[in-house]
């Protein structure tokens with residue numbers, strides 16, 4: 371970590387911290403006033419996205435449908451597969467709440483981040499006690515990329531989209547498998563909404579498209 375000067379905040383991004391058992395205790399013992407930001411998306415889409423990322427590096431892995439089940443005939447989901455386990459957000463959050471109050475954690479909706487990046491960034495800036503400097507004018511929707519991209523109107527620098535590995539097309543997954551995964555996640559999602567006081571609406575039709 372670089373030294374943080376007066377008036378500065380230091381930020382660090384490691385997605386795996388959220389699901390690492392030892393992380394809350396370690397971060398708390400380092401700085402208990404640390405603010406935490408977690409971007410969460412529909413766990414079904416998250417699992418497919420995770421698989422898509424692995425597949426791009428290891429094209430020979432079994433299909434998503436095969437990996438998702440311990441026993442497909444019995445409909446038994448393999449919750450030990452990391453792509454699935456990571457999406458059990460309530461389980462991971464419970465671990466963090468042993469060390470940090472909810473007020474120190476901001477949950478950003480991954481879906482809203484795509485639909486309304488400026489709106490989600492306003493929440494992030496408020497949470498960090500920053501002036502709302504990043505606003506609507508810093509985003510535009512890039513039709514080729516299919517996602518919002520960033521521009522800096524102040525200095526005239528070229529717009530910037532996230533890299534090729536973000537926003538890839540997902541493979542088509544058997545609808546029955548999607549259905550079973552939705553059912554699997556539902557109680558954990560409901561628990562997560564209760565714990566956070568936020569309804570992410572992942573049960574709505576089409577939210578995992």
Ligand SMILES: Nc1ncnc2c1ncn2[C@@H]1O[C@H](COP(=O)(O)OS(=O)(=O)O)[C@@H](OP(=O)(O)O)[C@H]1O
Nearest residue numbers: 385419420422483484517518519532535536537538
């Ligand atoms: N603006 C913008 N541009 C591109 N992609 C965007 C954007 N906003 C959110 N997303 C979604 O971010 C997903 C990739 O993030 P990751 O969590 O995999 O990133 S990281 O590996 O943790 O760095 C990525 O998931 P995939 O679509 O599965 O690739 C995107 O859906």
